[in-house]
Amino acid sequence: MKRKIYLKLLLTLALILSIIPLVSEPADAASVSYMLNKKKVYTYQDYQLKETYEAKFDKNKSKEIERIVTQSSESSGLTCFTDHSCYKEDKKTLSQMVMYAGLIENLTYPVKVNKSWETSMGDIRKITAIKTVKVKAGTFKNVVVVKETRSYDKKEFYIEYYAPNVGLILKEASNEETNYKTTKQIELIKLK
Template sequence: MSKYFTLLIIFTFVIAMFSFSKPTSAAIETKYVSCGDSKLNVKKDKNKTSATIGQLRNGKKVKVLGESSDWAKITYSNKTGYVPTKNLKNKLPSYLKNTNKTYYYNNGVWGEIYKTSYNKSTKLWEDTLDETVFFKYKEFEYGTKHVKVIVDSAINGFDFTGDYSELPRNMYKGMKIYDYKKKYVGKVITVNKTLKVRAGTFKNVVQVKEKYGISYYAPNIGLIKTDTEELVEIE
């Protein structure tokens, strides 16, 4: 009996040693590069003077193997490298409006200010002028895109119902934008512009050169200015 007991002790000890000596892998996180119009250098080691093994654009998704307050270890081209932790974010910027806020825009063509508000019953955004709703649309995020779908419209006899537009959330300087039909619709000029409009001053504004002019989008606000419209108030 003592022989079997001794063997049991030895077996248990071996299993325990194997379990404790087996390396544990840290949880891999997904994060997104935040570096404005510049490219983020990927370093071989975690110091500024280390060799640069590559570069990442703003909005790029990366796998984080571990991080400290200063440096994050990531995978890059089937290798490992390091980038400053401050340049990684847990999620991409959102360009959705706040459903609890009301937005007022000045339309330079009409010379009128119209209201944009969220109808919680229909779950649609509504553009209103002189108490008349002339535009209804949905806004939502789908993966790395901000999507806008016009549900109902009536502007000077034109019907835009069913029109569908997408705005990438992982934008970077020089990025070409295509619609859902893969048709070219614009190009990103900058992703970190500071812009003052009548509603206030906004940072990290994206400037896009589109087919019919220049548009400006602010995080958590969406469109704040075009060649003909400007955000004048949020309440």
């Protein structure tokens, strides 16, 4: 009798442990996007330049920007916005086109806390948290927090906050310009 109870408990525990990874696995790129949404208009505050700017998808502008920004095969599949930011997202990464540097891997999928990778520029990016973040545009849940440490200055870092199906909502910097104090660089102040 005791043996049957132990066997049932053991089988139940094995079943529970086999289901946990399926339930707790973070969403992947197929179901959640961290790229700017083509249907939204983003207004950002740039604290460094002390100005606001708008980013929205414009099919004609996207082709023009893509042609100006890149001349390589990396440009195929880019989605560009009016603020001249261009992204490429697939099952493995969310990358951003950076002038004179090519595609930089902003996120790698699946999204998991403590996951780290080296960018094509030699910097180290690490997902440090998934949490709720409040910015002027509102409060966003399940925001992926990515810290990038520079290869040439370990004290210098940048933190980017990506909301699911919204994209970049906040960017902070800690560098020589900020006296190595974490300071807001860019913040989403309006989303429509």
